[in-house]
Amino acid sequence: MDHGLVNPNHTLATQNIAGLGNVYYNYLEPRLIQEALLRDEGTLGKGGAFLVTTGKFTGRSPKDKHIVKSASVAEHIWWDNNAPMSEAGFDALYDDMIEHMKGRDYFVQDLFGGADPAHRLDVRVVTELAWHGLFIRHMLRRPDRDELADFIPEFTVINCPSFKADPKKHDCRSDTVIAMNFDRKLILIGGTEYAGENKKSVFSLLNYMLPEKGIMPMHCSANHAKGNPIDTAVFFGLSGTGKTTLSADPDRVLIGDDEHGWSDRGTFNFEGGCYAKTINLSAEAEPEIYATTSKFGTVVENMVFDTDSLELDFEDDSLTANMRCAYPLDYISNASPTALGGHPKNIIMLTCDAFGVLPPIARLTPAQAMYHFLSGFTSKVAGTERGITEPEPTFSTCFGAPFMPRRPEAYGNLLREKIAKHGATCWLVNTGWTGGAYGTGSRMPIRATRALLTAALDGSLANATFRKDDNFGFEVPTSVPAVADILLDPRRTWEDSAAYDAQAQKLTQMFAENFEQYLPYIDDDVRAAAIG
Numbered sequence: 050m051d052h053g054l055v056n057p058n059h060t061l062a063t064q065n066i067a068g069l070g071n072v073y074y075n076y077l078e079p080r081l082i083q084e085a086l087l088r089d090e091g092t093l094g095k096g097g098a099f100l101v102t103t104g105k106f107t108g109r110s111p112k113d114k115h116i117v118k119s120a121s122v123a124e125h126i127w128w129d130n131n132a133p134m135s136e137a138g139f140d141a142l143y144d145d146m147i148e149h150m151k152g153r154d155y156f157v158q159d160l161f162g163g164a165d166p167a168h169r170l171d172v173r174v175v176t177e178l179a180w181h182g183l184f185i186r187h188m189l190r191r192p193d194r195d196e197l198a199d200f201i202p203e204f205t206v207i208n209c210p211s212f213k214a215d216p217k218k219h220d221c222r223s224d225t226v227i228a229m230n231f232d233r234k235l236i237l238i239g240g241t242e243y244a245g246e247n248k249k250s251v252f253s254l255l256n257y258m259l260p261e262k263g264i265m266p267m268h269c270s271a272n273h274a275k276g277n278p279i280d281t282a283v284f285f286g287l288s289g290t291g292k293t294t295l296s297a298d299p300d301r302v303l304i305g306d307d308e309h310g311w312s313d314r315g316t317f318n319f320e321g322g323c324y325a326k327t328i329n330l331s332a333e334a335e336p337e338i339y340a341t342t343s344k345f346g347t348v349v350e351n352m353v354f355d356t357d358s359l360e361l362d363f364e365d366d367s368l369t370a371n372m373r374c375a376y377p378l379d380y381i382s383n384a385s386p387t388a389l390g391g392h393p394k395n396i397i398m399l400t401c402d403a404f405g406v407l408p409p410i411a412r413l414t415p416a417q418a419m420y421h422f423l424s425g426f427t428s429k430v431a432g433t434e435r436g437i438t439e440p441e442p443t444f445s446t447c448f449g450a451p452f453m454p455r456r457p458e459a460y461g462n463l464l465r466e467k468i469a470k471h472g473a474t475c476w477l478v479n480t481g482w483t484g485g486a487y488g489t490g491s492r493m494p495i496r497a498t499r500a501l502l503t504a505a506l507d508g509s510l511a512n513a514t515f516r517k518d519d520n521f522g523f524e525v526p527t528s529v530p531a532v533a534d535i536l537l538d539p540r541r542t543w544e545d546s547a548a549y550d551a552q553a554q555k556l557t558q559m560f561a562e563n564f565e566q567y568l569p570y571i572d573d574d575v576r577a578a579a580i581g
Contacts (some may be wrong), residue, residue, distance in 0.1 A: 068151040069150060070154040071154045071155075074159075078183060081156070081179050081186070082099055084179040085178070085179035088178075090178055090179060090180050094343070094349060094354065095360070095361075096345060096347075097344070097345030098346070098349050099183060099347070100352065100359075101348065101349070102350075103244065104242050107243060107368060107371050108245070108369065109246060110246070113221065113241075114131070114228075114253075114451070115132045115220075115227065115229070116131045116228075116454060117134050117135070117139045117228065118133040118136075119230075121232055122232075126257075127453065127454065127455055132222065136230075136232075138220025139230050141219055141220075142218075142239075143235070143237060145212075146207065149209065150177075150207075155176065156176045156181070156182035157174070157175050157176075158174045158176070158185055158189075159197055160174060161191075161192060162189055162251050162319055163318075164318045164387065165314060165317035167312075167314065168259070168310060168312055168317065170203055172189060172202060172203070174205075176208045176247070178208075178210065180244075183346065184348045185247045187346070187347075187348065187375045187376055188320050189251065190321040190388075204234045204235070206238065206247060206251065207235070207237050207238065208246070208247055209239050210238075210239065210241060212240065213239065214226040225239065225240035226238070227250055229250065229254065236251075244348070245373075248308075252308050252319065255308075256454055256455070257454040257455060260460065263313065264312045265312075265460065266310055267310065268286070268287070268448050269283045269284050269285045269309055269448070270283070270286075270293060270304075270307060271304040271305055271390055272297075272302055272304055273390045273391065274301055275383075278302075279394070280394050281315070281393050282301075282393060282394065282395040283311075283316065283395075283396055283397065285396070285399060285447075286400070286427065287425075287427045287429065287449065288326070288371075288429075289429070290400060290401045290480055291480045292399060293325045294325075294335060294495070295498065295499070300503075301506070302383055303378070303381055303383055303384045304317075304318050305320055305388055307320060311392070311393065311467055315389060316391065316392065317390070318378075322377045322378050323375070323376055324373055324374075325374055325376075326371065327349070327373055330363050338381075341376040341381075342374050347376040348375040349361065349374045350372065351369045351371065351372045352365075352374075353368060392473070394474070395474050395475075395506055396468065396476070398413075398476065400479050401427045402427075402428065403481055403486060403487040404486050404553075405481070405483060405484065405485050405486040405539065405542075405543070405549075406539060406549070406553045407477070408479060408518065409483070409498060410479070410505065410537075411477045411523040411524060412474070412515065412523060412524040413475040413476065415465060415574075416575045417521075419464065419575050420575055422446075422447060422460075422464055423446055423447070423461045424564060425446045426560065429443050457567065458571070474505075476505050477523065479493060480493050484544075493536075494536075496531075501526075501529060504530070513528065519553075520553045521560075560579075
Protein backbone atom coordinates (compact mmCIF):
# COMPACT_ATOMS: atom_id res chain seq x y z
CA MET A 50 0.00 0.00 0.00
CA ASP A 51 1.37 3.46 -0.94
CA HIS A 52 0.52 5.68 2.00
CA GLY A 53 -0.41 9.17 0.94
CA LEU A 54 -0.89 8.07 -2.68
CA VAL A 55 -3.74 6.79 -4.77
CA ASN A 56 -4.21 3.05 -4.53
CA PRO A 57 -3.47 1.95 -8.10
CA ASN A 58 -5.65 -1.16 -7.83
CA HIS A 59 -8.81 0.78 -6.98
CA THR A 60 -9.38 -1.74 -4.22
CA LEU A 61 -10.04 -1.08 -0.55
CA ALA A 62 -7.70 -3.40 1.32
CA THR A 63 -8.97 -5.57 4.22
CA GLN A 64 -12.58 -5.41 3.02
CA ASN A 65 -11.85 -6.64 -0.52
CA ILE A 66 -13.98 -3.89 -2.01
CA ALA A 67 -13.25 -3.60 -5.73
CA GLY A 68 -14.44 -1.28 -8.47
CA LEU A 69 -13.99 2.02 -6.63
CA GLY A 70 -12.61 5.17 -8.16
CA ASN A 71 -9.41 6.58 -6.71
CA VAL A 72 -8.66 5.54 -3.12
CA TYR A 73 -6.48 8.02 -1.25
CA TYR A 74 -4.64 6.54 1.72
CA ASN A 75 -3.57 8.55 4.76
CA TYR A 76 -3.35 11.97 3.20
CA LEU A 77 -2.06 14.62 5.56
CA GLU A 78 -3.98 17.79 6.33
CA PRO A 79 -2.77 19.95 3.40
CA ARG A 80 -3.65 17.32 0.79
CA LEU A 81 -7.04 16.63 2.39
CA ILE A 82 -7.88 20.35 2.27
CA GLN A 83 -6.74 20.56 -1.35
CA GLU A 84 -8.94 17.62 -2.30
CA ALA A 85 -11.90 19.03 -0.38
CA LEU A 86 -11.55 22.38 -2.15
CA LEU A 87 -11.28 20.68 -5.55
CA ARG A 88 -14.54 18.87 -4.77
CA ASP A 89 -16.25 22.09 -3.59
CA GLU A 90 -16.89 20.58 -0.16
CA GLY A 91 -16.30 23.83 1.72
CA THR A 92 -14.43 27.13 1.92
CA LEU A 93 -10.88 27.92 2.97
CA GLY A 94 -11.25 30.27 5.92
CA LYS A 95 -8.97 32.64 7.78
CA GLY A 96 -5.68 31.08 8.81
CA GLY A 97 -6.38 27.99 6.72
CA ALA A 98 -9.39 26.73 8.67
CA PHE A 99 -11.85 24.73 6.57
CA LEU A 100 -15.45 26.00 6.69
CA VAL A 101 -18.22 23.49 5.99
CA THR A 102 -21.95 23.05 6.31
CA THR A 103 -23.58 19.66 6.78
CA GLY A 104 -27.01 20.20 5.23
CA LYS A 105 -30.13 19.16 7.10
CA PHE A 106 -28.16 17.06 9.58
CA THR A 107 -26.47 19.45 12.00
CA GLY A 108 -26.41 17.01 14.90
CA ARG A 109 -26.41 13.30 15.61
CA SER A 110 -29.31 11.03 14.62
CA PRO A 111 -29.45 8.66 17.62
CA LYS A 112 -32.70 7.01 16.53
CA ASP A 113 -31.02 5.88 13.31
CA LYS A 114 -28.23 4.04 15.08
CA HIS A 115 -28.47 0.22 15.00
CA ILE A 116 -26.54 -2.76 16.33
CA VAL A 117 -26.65 -6.06 14.47
CA LYS A 118 -28.34 -8.62 16.71
CA SER A 119 -26.09 -11.62 16.22
CA ALA A 120 -25.80 -14.57 18.59
CA SER A 121 -22.43 -13.42 19.91
CA VAL A 122 -23.72 -10.08 21.23
CA ALA A 123 -27.45 -10.60 21.76
CA GLU A 124 -27.15 -11.23 25.52
CA HIS A 125 -24.75 -8.35 26.14
CA ILE A 126 -26.51 -5.42 24.45
CA TRP A 127 -28.93 -3.05 26.19
CA TRP A 128 -31.69 -3.44 23.62
CA ASP A 129 -34.03 -0.98 25.34
CA ASN A 130 -31.49 1.68 24.36
CA ASN A 131 -30.06 0.27 21.10
CA ALA A 132 -32.14 -0.47 18.01
CA PRO A 133 -31.49 -3.96 16.64
CA MET A 134 -30.75 -4.75 13.01
CA SER A 135 -30.94 -8.24 11.58
CA GLU A 136 -27.86 -9.88 10.10
CA ALA A 137 -29.72 -10.17 6.79
CA GLY A 138 -30.57 -6.48 6.89
CA PHE A 139 -26.94 -5.54 7.49
CA ASP A 140 -25.69 -7.84 4.74
CA ALA A 141 -28.12 -6.21 2.29
CA LEU A 142 -27.10 -2.77 3.51
CA TYR A 143 -23.43 -3.60 3.00
CA ASP A 144 -23.96 -5.02 -0.49
CA ASP A 145 -26.04 -2.05 -1.61
CA MET A 146 -23.68 0.52 -0.12
CA ILE A 147 -20.65 -1.08 -1.80
CA GLU A 148 -22.49 -1.16 -5.13
CA HIS A 149 -23.30 2.54 -4.67
CA MET A 150 -19.64 3.31 -3.92
CA LYS A 151 -18.28 1.81 -7.13
CA GLY A 152 -16.59 4.29 -9.42
CA ARG A 153 -16.43 6.97 -6.72
CA ASP A 154 -13.34 8.31 -4.98
CA TYR A 155 -12.74 7.60 -1.29
CA PHE A 156 -10.36 8.73 1.43
CA VAL A 157 -8.87 6.33 3.95
CA GLN A 158 -7.39 7.21 7.34
CA ASP A 159 -5.69 4.54 9.47
CA LEU A 160 -5.92 5.69 13.08
CA PHE A 161 -5.85 4.62 16.71
CA GLY A 162 -8.73 4.83 19.18
CA GLY A 163 -6.94 5.33 22.51
CA ALA A 164 -3.71 7.00 23.64
CA ASP A 165 -2.58 4.06 25.77
CA PRO A 166 -0.72 1.61 23.47
CA ALA A 167 -1.75 -1.26 25.71
CA HIS A 168 -5.45 -0.65 25.12
CA ARG A 169 -5.81 1.22 21.83
CA LEU A 170 -7.94 0.03 18.92
CA ASP A 171 -6.67 0.14 15.33
CA VAL A 172 -9.44 1.69 13.20
CA ARG A 173 -9.64 2.29 9.46
CA VAL A 174 -12.05 5.09 8.50
CA VAL A 175 -13.22 5.28 4.87
CA THR A 176 -14.94 8.52 3.91
CA GLU A 177 -16.64 9.78 0.78
CA LEU A 178 -15.90 13.39 1.75
CA ALA A 179 -12.31 14.57 1.96
CA TRP A 180 -13.14 16.89 4.86
CA HIS A 181 -14.54 13.94 6.83
CA GLY A 182 -11.06 12.45 6.51
CA LEU A 183 -9.64 15.71 7.88
CA PHE A 184 -12.16 15.69 10.73
CA ILE A 185 -11.52 12.11 11.86
CA ARG A 186 -7.77 12.65 11.52
CA HIS A 187 -8.17 15.34 14.19
CA MET A 188 -10.52 13.29 16.34
CA LEU A 189 -8.68 9.98 16.59
CA ARG A 190 -5.01 9.31 17.37
CA ARG A 191 -2.61 9.65 14.45
CA PRO A 192 0.02 6.90 14.03
CA ASP A 193 3.57 7.84 13.18
CA ARG A 194 4.22 7.43 9.47
CA ASP A 195 6.46 4.42 10.02
CA GLU A 196 3.64 2.68 11.94
CA LEU A 197 1.39 2.72 8.88
CA ALA A 198 3.39 0.18 6.89
CA ASP A 199 2.22 -2.67 9.12
CA PHE A 200 -1.17 -1.22 10.05
CA ILE A 201 -3.93 -3.85 10.13
CA PRO A 202 -7.33 -2.47 11.20
CA GLU A 203 -9.32 -4.27 13.84
CA PHE A 204 -12.48 -2.40 12.80
CA THR A 205 -13.44 -0.46 9.69
CA VAL A 206 -15.83 2.50 9.47
CA ILE A 207 -17.31 3.30 6.05
CA ASN A 208 -19.09 6.64 5.76
CA CYS A 209 -20.99 7.37 2.55
CA PRO A 210 -23.34 10.37 2.96
CA SER A 211 -24.69 10.12 -0.60
CA PHE A 212 -26.04 6.63 0.07
CA LYS A 213 -29.66 6.37 1.21
CA ALA A 214 -30.79 3.29 3.09
CA ASP A 215 -34.03 1.44 2.40
CA PRO A 216 -35.78 0.84 5.77
CA LYS A 217 -37.67 -2.25 4.58
CA LYS A 218 -34.76 -3.88 2.82
CA HIS A 219 -32.08 -2.92 5.33
CA ASP A 220 -34.09 -3.34 8.54
CA CYS A 221 -33.52 0.25 9.70
CA ARG A 222 -35.67 3.25 10.60
CA SER A 223 -35.06 5.71 7.77
CA ASP A 224 -32.81 6.45 4.82
CA THR A 225 -30.20 7.62 7.34
CA VAL A 226 -28.33 4.78 9.02
CA ILE A 227 -25.49 4.09 11.45
CA ALA A 228 -25.08 0.32 11.67
CA MET A 229 -22.59 -1.51 13.90
CA ASN A 230 -21.69 -5.16 13.25
CA PHE A 231 -19.36 -6.54 15.93
CA ASP A 232 -18.98 -9.91 14.19
CA ARG A 233 -17.95 -8.43 10.85
CA LYS A 234 -16.00 -5.64 12.58
CA LEU A 235 -17.72 -3.04 10.46
CA ILE A 236 -19.59 0.22 11.01
CA LEU A 237 -21.60 1.60 8.09
CA ILE A 238 -22.81 5.21 8.03
CA GLY A 239 -25.05 6.58 5.29
CA GLY A 240 -27.40 9.45 4.56
CA THR A 241 -25.84 12.11 6.81
CA GLU A 242 -22.95 14.55 6.39
CA TYR A 243 -22.73 15.35 10.11
CA ALA A 244 -19.13 14.48 10.97
CA GLY A 245 -19.82 13.74 14.63
CA GLU A 246 -21.29 10.37 13.64
CA ASN A 247 -17.77 9.22 12.74
CA LYS A 248 -16.26 9.81 16.16
CA LYS A 249 -19.29 8.73 18.16
CA SER A 250 -19.46 5.42 16.32
CA VAL A 251 -15.90 4.66 17.42
CA PHE A 252 -16.75 5.77 20.97
CA SER A 253 -19.71 3.36 21.00
CA LEU A 254 -17.42 0.61 19.76
CA LEU A 255 -14.95 1.18 22.60
CA ASN A 256 -17.82 1.39 25.10
CA TYR A 257 -18.73 -2.17 24.17
CA MET A 258 -15.24 -3.65 24.03
CA LEU A 259 -13.38 -2.09 26.96
CA PRO A 260 -15.53 -3.23 29.93
CA GLU A 261 -14.58 -6.83 29.12
CA LYS A 262 -11.00 -5.79 29.92
CA GLY A 263 -11.98 -4.11 33.19
CA ILE A 264 -11.57 -0.66 31.63
CA MET A 265 -14.15 2.02 32.35
CA PRO A 266 -15.06 3.95 29.16
CA MET A 267 -16.15 7.47 30.05
CA HIS A 268 -18.00 10.25 28.24
CA CYS A 269 -15.89 12.86 29.95
CA SER A 270 -13.16 15.44 29.60
CA ALA A 271 -10.02 15.18 31.74
CA ASN A 272 -7.08 17.24 32.93
CA HIS A 273 -4.33 17.04 35.53
CA ALA A 274 -2.27 19.42 37.63
CA LYS A 275 0.83 20.87 36.00
CA GLY A 276 3.80 18.63 36.66
CA ASN A 277 1.63 16.12 38.51
CA PRO A 278 -0.33 13.63 36.35
CA ILE A 279 -1.37 11.83 39.54
CA ASP A 280 -3.66 14.79 40.34
CA THR A 281 -6.14 13.94 37.57
CA ALA A 282 -9.74 15.12 37.32
CA VAL A 283 -12.45 13.82 34.98
CA PHE A 284 -15.58 15.72 33.97
CA PHE A 285 -18.61 13.63 33.01
CA GLY A 286 -21.35 15.32 31.02
CA LEU A 287 -23.44 15.40 27.88
CA SER A 288 -22.85 17.89 25.08
CA GLY A 289 -23.50 21.45 26.22
CA THR A 290 -22.77 20.92 29.92
CA GLY A 291 -19.28 22.40 29.76
CA LYS A 292 -16.90 19.42 29.40
CA THR A 293 -14.71 21.15 26.84
CA THR A 294 -14.83 24.62 28.37
CA LEU A 295 -14.21 23.59 31.98
CA SER A 296 -11.45 21.09 31.27
CA ALA A 297 -9.53 23.64 29.18
CA ASP A 298 -8.18 25.28 32.34
CA PRO A 299 -4.95 27.19 31.59
CA ASP A 300 -3.66 26.32 35.06
CA ARG A 301 -3.95 22.57 34.41
CA VAL A 302 -2.84 20.18 31.66
CA LEU A 303 -5.58 19.06 29.26
CA ILE A 304 -5.73 15.30 28.68
CA GLY A 305 -8.79 15.47 26.44
CA ASP A 306 -12.24 17.00 26.05
CA ASP A 307 -14.75 14.21 25.45
CA GLU A 308 -13.91 10.50 25.63
CA HIS A 309 -11.55 8.62 27.96
CA GLY A 310 -10.79 5.25 29.49
CA TRP A 311 -9.91 4.41 33.09
CA SER A 312 -7.71 1.32 33.30
CA ASP A 313 -5.50 -0.15 36.00
CA ARG A 314 -2.76 2.10 34.60
CA GLY A 315 -4.77 5.34 34.94
CA THR A 316 -6.68 7.66 32.61
CA PHE A 317 -6.17 7.84 28.84
CA ASN A 318 -7.77 9.86 26.09
CA PHE A 319 -9.49 7.99 23.26
CA GLU A 320 -8.99 10.91 20.90
CA GLY A 321 -6.33 13.12 19.38
CA GLY A 322 -8.35 16.31 19.16
CA CYS A 323 -11.26 18.39 20.41
CA TYR A 324 -14.74 19.05 19.03
CA ALA A 325 -15.78 22.29 20.70
CA LYS A 326 -19.09 24.13 20.47
CA THR A 327 -18.55 27.65 19.11
CA ILE A 328 -21.87 29.37 19.71
CA ASN A 329 -21.17 32.63 21.57
CA LEU A 330 -17.49 31.69 21.80
CA SER A 331 -15.36 34.75 22.59
CA ALA A 332 -11.68 35.58 22.63
CA GLU A 333 -12.08 37.06 26.11
CA ALA A 334 -13.76 34.07 27.79
CA GLU A 335 -12.12 31.19 25.87
CA PRO A 336 -9.04 32.59 24.11
CA GLU A 337 -7.39 29.31 23.17
CA ILE A 338 -10.49 27.60 21.80
CA TYR A 339 -11.41 30.82 19.99
CA ALA A 340 -7.94 30.96 18.43
CA THR A 341 -8.33 27.47 16.93
CA THR A 342 -11.11 28.72 14.65
CA SER A 343 -8.51 30.53 12.52
CA LYS A 344 -5.74 27.91 12.61
CA PHE A 345 -4.70 25.77 9.68
CA GLY A 346 -6.73 22.62 9.23
CA THR A 347 -9.35 23.31 11.92
CA VAL A 348 -12.73 22.13 10.67
CA VAL A 349 -15.32 24.84 11.35
CA GLU A 350 -18.73 23.25 11.09
CA ASN A 351 -22.07 24.98 10.42
CA MET A 352 -21.02 28.53 11.24
CA VAL A 353 -22.28 31.58 9.37
CA PHE A 354 -19.45 33.68 7.94
CA ASP A 355 -18.96 36.78 5.80
CA THR A 356 -18.25 35.60 2.26
CA ASP A 357 -15.86 38.51 1.61
CA SER A 358 -13.91 38.86 4.85
CA LEU A 359 -14.43 35.23 5.97
CA GLU A 360 -15.12 36.55 9.48
CA LEU A 361 -17.04 33.99 11.53
CA ASP A 362 -20.28 34.97 13.26
CA PHE A 363 -20.24 33.33 16.67
CA GLU A 364 -23.74 34.53 17.55
CA ASP A 365 -25.69 33.63 14.41
CA ASP A 366 -27.33 30.26 15.06
CA SER A 367 -29.51 30.31 11.95
CA LEU A 368 -27.84 27.12 10.68
CA THR A 369 -27.79 25.43 14.09
CA ALA A 370 -27.02 26.13 17.74
CA ASN A 371 -24.69 23.12 17.46
CA MET A 372 -22.00 24.98 15.51
CA ARG A 373 -18.59 23.46 16.24
CA CYS A 374 -14.89 23.40 15.46
CA ALA A 375 -12.66 20.32 15.34
CA TYR A 376 -8.93 20.67 15.88
CA PRO A 377 -5.92 18.62 17.04
CA LEU A 378 -5.08 18.61 20.74
CA ASP A 379 -1.74 20.31 20.20
CA TYR A 380 -3.58 23.48 19.15
CA ILE A 381 -4.21 23.95 22.89
CA SER A 382 -1.01 25.16 24.53
CA ASN A 383 -1.51 23.26 27.78
CA ALA A 384 -2.53 19.94 26.18
CA SER A 385 -0.74 16.81 27.34
CA PRO A 386 1.65 15.44 24.71
CA THR A 387 0.88 11.88 25.84
CA ALA A 388 -2.86 12.27 26.58
CA LEU A 389 -2.30 10.09 29.65
CA GLY A 390 -3.08 10.80 33.28
CA GLY A 391 -3.24 9.09 36.64
CA HIS A 392 -6.21 7.61 38.45
CA PRO A 393 -8.81 10.35 38.94
CA LYS A 394 -8.44 12.17 42.22
CA ASN A 395 -11.64 14.14 41.59
CA ILE A 396 -14.67 13.09 39.56
CA ILE A 397 -16.94 15.90 38.39
CA MET A 398 -20.44 15.09 37.15
CA LEU A 399 -21.68 18.01 35.08
CA THR A 400 -25.38 18.64 34.69
CA CYS A 401 -27.30 21.39 32.97
CA ASP A 402 -30.39 21.76 35.16
CA ALA A 403 -33.10 23.61 33.23
CA PHE A 404 -35.36 23.43 36.33
CA GLY A 405 -33.09 25.80 38.30
CA VAL A 406 -33.21 23.51 41.36
CA LEU A 407 -29.73 22.02 41.76
CA PRO A 408 -26.93 23.93 43.51
CA PRO A 409 -23.82 24.95 41.55
CA ILE A 410 -21.76 22.27 43.33
CA ALA A 411 -22.39 19.41 45.75
CA ARG A 412 -20.17 16.72 47.29
CA LEU A 413 -21.33 13.14 46.77
CA THR A 414 -20.79 9.97 48.74
CA PRO A 415 -19.78 6.93 46.64
CA ALA A 416 -23.37 5.66 46.76
CA GLN A 417 -24.72 9.07 45.73
CA ALA A 418 -22.14 9.19 42.95
CA MET A 419 -23.42 5.93 41.50
CA TYR A 420 -27.00 7.17 41.87
CA HIS A 421 -26.32 10.36 39.92
CA PHE A 422 -24.13 8.55 37.40
CA LEU A 423 -26.89 6.05 36.63
CA SER A 424 -29.45 8.86 36.59
CA GLY A 425 -27.42 11.03 34.24
CA PHE A 426 -29.73 14.00 34.65
CA THR A 427 -29.15 17.00 32.43
CA SER A 428 -30.90 19.07 29.79
CA LYS A 429 -30.22 18.46 26.13
CA VAL A 430 -28.95 21.75 24.78
CA ALA A 431 -30.31 23.20 21.55
CA GLY A 432 -28.78 21.72 18.41
CA THR A 433 -26.92 18.70 19.78
CA GLU A 434 -29.56 16.40 18.32
CA ARG A 435 -32.06 16.88 15.52
CA GLY A 436 -35.23 18.57 16.74
CA ILE A 437 -33.81 20.04 19.95
CA THR A 438 -34.45 23.81 19.81
CA GLU A 439 -34.36 24.69 23.52
CA PRO A 440 -33.11 22.96 26.69
CA GLU A 441 -34.98 19.72 27.24
CA PRO A 442 -34.68 18.00 30.64
CA THR A 443 -33.65 14.40 30.23
CA PHE A 444 -32.07 11.42 32.00
CA SER A 445 -29.18 10.03 29.97
CA THR A 446 -27.66 7.25 32.04
CA CYS A 447 -23.89 7.31 32.53
CA PHE A 448 -24.01 10.82 31.03
CA GLY A 449 -23.93 9.25 27.59
CA ALA A 450 -26.79 6.81 27.00
CA PRO A 451 -26.75 7.19 23.18
CA PHE A 452 -23.23 5.72 23.14
CA MET A 453 -23.71 2.90 25.66
CA PRO A 454 -24.22 -0.55 24.07
CA ARG A 455 -24.25 -2.39 27.42
CA ARG A 456 -26.69 -2.05 30.31
CA PRO A 457 -26.01 0.94 32.59
CA GLU A 458 -25.11 -1.22 35.60
CA ALA A 459 -22.09 -2.59 33.73
CA TYR A 460 -20.61 0.92 33.65
CA GLY A 461 -21.96 1.98 37.04
CA ASN A 462 -20.41 -0.99 38.83
CA LEU A 463 -17.08 -0.44 37.09
CA LEU A 464 -17.08 3.20 38.15
CA ARG A 465 -18.00 2.35 41.72
CA GLU A 466 -15.26 -0.28 41.97
CA LYS A 467 -12.64 2.14 40.69
CA ILE A 468 -13.79 4.94 43.01
CA ALA A 469 -13.51 2.55 45.96
CA LYS A 470 -10.11 1.25 44.88
CA HIS A 471 -8.51 4.63 44.17
CA GLY A 472 -10.37 6.90 46.63
CA ALA A 473 -11.69 9.55 44.24
CA THR A 474 -13.81 12.44 45.57
CA CYS A 475 -17.03 12.99 43.61
CA TRP A 476 -18.77 16.30 42.90
CA LEU A 477 -22.03 17.20 41.14
CA VAL A 478 -21.72 20.53 39.31
CA ASN A 479 -24.71 22.35 37.82
CA THR A 480 -23.89 24.57 34.84
CA GLY A 481 -27.58 25.11 34.08
CA TRP A 482 -30.03 27.65 35.44
CA THR A 483 -30.19 29.67 38.65
CA GLY A 484 -32.76 32.15 39.93
CA GLY A 485 -35.54 30.29 38.17
CA ALA A 486 -36.15 27.67 35.53
CA TYR A 487 -35.34 28.05 31.84
CA GLY A 488 -37.20 31.08 30.51
CA THR A 489 -37.18 32.84 33.89
CA GLY A 490 -33.77 32.37 35.47
CA SER A 491 -30.33 32.77 33.96
CA ARG A 492 -27.40 30.46 33.21
CA MET A 493 -24.99 29.77 36.05
CA PRO A 494 -22.13 32.33 35.86
CA ILE A 495 -19.10 30.64 34.33
CA ARG A 496 -16.79 32.54 36.67
CA ALA A 497 -18.58 31.08 39.68
CA THR A 498 -18.39 27.57 38.23
CA ARG A 499 -14.67 27.97 37.58
CA ALA A 500 -14.07 29.28 41.13
CA LEU A 501 -15.93 26.33 42.63
CA LEU A 502 -14.08 23.83 40.50
CA THR A 503 -10.73 25.39 41.36
CA ALA A 504 -11.55 25.07 45.05
CA ALA A 505 -12.63 21.45 44.59
CA LEU A 506 -9.53 20.48 42.62
CA ASP A 507 -6.96 22.24 44.81
CA GLY A 508 -8.50 20.65 47.92
CA SER A 509 -9.56 23.87 49.65
CA LEU A 510 -13.27 23.17 49.20
CA ALA A 511 -12.95 20.11 51.42
CA ASN A 512 -12.37 22.51 54.34
CA ALA A 513 -15.58 24.48 53.75
CA THR A 514 -18.70 24.29 55.89
CA PHE A 515 -21.35 22.12 54.27
CA ARG A 516 -25.11 21.82 54.67
CA LYS A 517 -27.25 18.81 53.76
CA ASP A 518 -29.49 19.46 50.79
CA ASP A 519 -33.15 19.00 51.67
CA ASN A 520 -34.04 17.54 48.28
CA PHE A 521 -31.21 15.13 47.46
CA GLY A 522 -29.29 14.65 50.69
CA PHE A 523 -25.88 15.56 49.27
CA GLU A 524 -23.55 18.11 50.88
CA VAL A 525 -23.51 21.70 49.62
CA PRO A 526 -20.90 24.30 50.72
CA THR A 527 -22.34 27.36 52.43
CA SER A 528 -19.50 29.73 51.60
CA VAL A 529 -16.71 29.68 49.00
CA PRO A 530 -14.30 32.55 48.22
CA ALA A 531 -15.12 34.51 45.03
CA VAL A 532 -18.64 33.03 44.90
CA ALA A 533 -21.74 34.83 46.17
CA ASP A 534 -23.23 32.90 49.11
CA ILE A 535 -26.74 33.27 47.71
CA LEU A 536 -25.72 31.33 44.60
CA LEU A 537 -24.90 28.28 46.75
CA ASP A 538 -28.51 28.11 47.96
CA PRO A 539 -30.73 27.85 44.87
CA ARG A 540 -33.92 28.47 46.85
CA ARG A 541 -32.66 31.93 47.85
CA THR A 542 -32.01 32.86 44.21
CA TRP A 543 -35.70 32.49 43.35
CA GLU A 544 -38.05 35.44 43.94
CA ASP A 545 -40.84 33.00 44.84
CA SER A 546 -39.66 30.38 47.37
CA ALA A 547 -42.91 28.44 47.06
CA ALA A 548 -42.39 28.18 43.32
CA TYR A 549 -38.90 26.81 43.94
CA ASP A 550 -40.27 24.21 46.37
CA ALA A 551 -42.83 23.09 43.81
CA GLN A 552 -40.17 22.85 41.13
CA ALA A 553 -37.86 20.91 43.46
CA GLN A 554 -40.64 18.46 44.29
CA LYS A 555 -41.29 17.98 40.59
CA LEU A 556 -37.62 17.29 39.88
CA THR A 557 -37.09 14.87 42.77
CA GLN A 558 -40.17 12.95 41.66
CA MET A 559 -38.74 12.73 38.15
CA PHE A 560 -35.49 11.36 39.60
CA ALA A 561 -37.36 8.76 41.64
CA GLU A 562 -39.52 7.60 38.75
CA ASN A 563 -36.54 7.35 36.41
CA PHE A 564 -34.44 5.40 38.92
CA GLU A 565 -37.06 2.71 39.51
CA GLN A 566 -35.64 0.83 36.49
CA TYR A 567 -32.31 0.36 38.30
CA LEU A 568 -33.58 -0.70 41.72
CA PRO A 569 -33.39 -4.47 41.00
CA TYR A 570 -29.72 -4.14 40.00
CA ILE A 571 -28.21 -2.03 42.78
CA ASP A 572 -26.95 -2.51 46.33
CA ASP A 573 -28.75 -1.34 49.46
CA ASP A 574 -26.58 1.76 49.99
CA VAL A 575 -27.28 3.05 46.48
CA ARG A 576 -30.94 2.22 46.97
CA ALA A 577 -30.87 4.29 50.17
CA ALA A 578 -29.31 7.18 48.25
CA ALA A 579 -32.10 6.90 45.71
CA ILE A 580 -34.78 6.98 48.37
CA GLY A 581 -33.04 9.94 50.05
